[in-house]
Amino acid sequence: MHKKRKKAISSLKQMMEYPGKFSILVLGDNGVGKTHWVTQNIENLRGGDAKNNSIIVDSGLAEDSKEYWTDVFEKANQKYLLIEEVEKLSQKSQEIIFNIISTHNGKFGLEEKNLDIRIIFTSCFPIEKLRQDRRFLSTKFYDRISQFVVMLPNFKHTQTEIYYDFEETWKKFFPKQHEYHNKYPKSDEFKKWLNLVAENMYGNFRDLDKIVINWNFHQLSSEGIEESKIFELVKKDFELILKYPAQRVYDDNSFVFIEDVQYDEMMKNFKRALKKWSLGVNFDDKFKAANMLGVHHRSMERW
Numbered sequence: 612m613h614k615k616r617k618k619a620i621s622s623l624k625q626m627m628e629y630p631g632k633f634s635i636l637v638l639g640d641n642g643v644g645k646t647h648w649v650t651q652n653i654e655n656l657r658g659g660d661a662k663n664n665s666i667i668v669d670s671g672l673a674e675d676s677k678e679y680w681t682d683v684f685e686k687a688n689q690k691y692l693l694i695e696e697v698e699k700l701s702q703k704s705q706e707i708i709f710n711i712i713s714t715h716n717g718k719f720g721l722e723e724k725n726l727d728i729r730i731i732f733t734s735c736f737p738i739e740k741l742r743q744d745r746r747f748l749s750t751k752f753y754d755r756i757s758q759f760v761v762m763l764p765n766f767k768h769t770q771t772e773i774y775y776d777f778e779e780t781w782k783k784f785f786p787k788q789h790e791y792h793n794k795y796p797k798s799d800e801f802k803k804w805l806n807l808v809a810e811n812m813y814g815n816f817r818d819l820d821k822i823v824i825n826w827n828f829h830q831l832s833s834e835g836i837e838e839s840k841i842f843e844l845v846k847k848d849f850e851l852i853l854k855y856p857a858q859r860v861y862d863d864n865s866f867v868f869i870e871d872v873q874y875d876e877m878m879k880n881f882k883r884a885l886k887k888w889s890l891g892v893n894f895d896d897k898f899k900a901a902n903m904l905g906v907h908h909r910s911m912e913r914w
Contacts, residue, residue: 612772612775613764613768613769613771613772613775615764615768615769616763616764616769619761619762619763619764620648620652620763622761623635623637623648623649623652623761624652624655624656626759626761627649627652627653627656627691627729627731628656632714632717632718632719632729633758633759634712634730634731634732634755634756634757634758634759635729635730635731635732635758635759635760635761636697636731636732636733636734636756636757636758636759636760636761637649637731637732637733637734637760637761637763638733638734638735638736638737638738638741638760638761638762638763639733639735639762639763639764639765640735640765640813640815641735641813641814641815641817641855642814642815642816642817642818642855643763643764643765643815643816644763644815644816645695645733645763646667646693646695646733648763649691649693649731649733650665650693653665653691664690664691665687665690665691665692665693666683666686666687666690666691666692666693667693667695668683668692668693668694668695669695669696670694670695670696670697670698670699670700670704671696671699673694673699673700673701673704674704675700675701675703675704675707676707677707677721680704680707680708680711680721681711681721684711684719684720684721684726684728685726687726687728687730688726688727688728689727689728690728690729691728691729691730691731692728692729692730692731693731693732693733694708694730694731694732694733695732695733696733696734696735697732697733697734697741697748697756698734698735698736698741698747698748700748702749705748705749705752706749706752707721708752709749709751709752709755712730712755712756713755730756732756738760738762741753741757742757765812765813765815766809766810766812766815766818767809767810767812769809770806770809770810771806773805773806773809773812774802774805774806776816776819777795777805777819777822777823778795780816780819780820780822780823781795781823784820784823784824784827791827791830794830795823795826796826796838796841796842798838798839798842800839800842801842804842804846808849811854812854812855813854813855813856814854814855815855817855818849818853818854818855821849821853821854822845822849822853825844825845825848825849825853826841826845829841829844829845879914882914883914885904885914886900886911886914889901889903889904889911897911897912
């Protein structure tokens with residue numbers, strides 16, 4: 612495992628087992644394993660199935676009533692409560708949860724503070740967007756849920772170990788007793804290709820899932836097919852239909868107007884957001900990004 616991911620997972624585990632009552636915010640792009648590593652740590656810490664030791668809430672499907680959230684927190688008593696995609700919570704739900712987790716005795720509750728819960732939130736948004744963009748989280752709510760933040764790295768920052776990730780993904784689909792457990796591609800060409808495309812795997816482990824599934828489809832549908840031929844088919848399919856859309860890299864960089872910011876500061880923020888967007892579109896090539904914006908790359912660097 613890449614040392615950056617290992618460090619993030621270790622920090623998450625430490626804080627999940629730490630007895631202090633505070634909230635944990637787990638951030639990372641789509642497919643980096645936010646829910647997976649939370650539930651994995653729950654199983655390691657509690658010695659049992661995560662389903663018996665946790666309550667998981669999808670913020671996009673949550674109701675925004677006191678009755679709903681009271682019921683959720685009561686069911687989570689003595690357990691872990693994981694609230695996924697926190698940015699999708701309504702303002703009313705944020706207000707209710709804020710009141711529930713505001714504590715003076717280390718315990719939670721709306722009326723009585725008697726619930727013992729470790730609460731964890733997740734989001735695919737970058738920390739800057741959660742902290743500054745008022746369309747998603749209120750200032751006080753963000754401040755309360757971000758008492759400890761863990762950022763899980765994406766493949767762009769862990770590409771040197773992507774072949775290890777591929778092996779683990781393969782074995783997830785084909786455990787030890789399966790005949791294909793060790794029949795994954797091992798050629799240097801395949802390893803080099805994985806390293807090459809890792810930077811643009813915006814779906815992270817979800818992209819690896821697709822590669823494994825697609826590889827086995829071609830392997831099973833054409834008996835005796837050579838690995839090199841499968842490799843060519845997988846590469847073609849990945850680029851055409853399997854790869855997670857690149858839009859995810861820069862679609863969160865939209866500029867937000869804030870009413871209490873002066874003109875000069877707003878222009879600085881706008882140029883900074885424009886630079887970030889352009890670099891995302893052009894895959895961090897500053898010369899192409901500057902050319903697209905019609906400015907010299909030195910000027911853009913100062914933004």
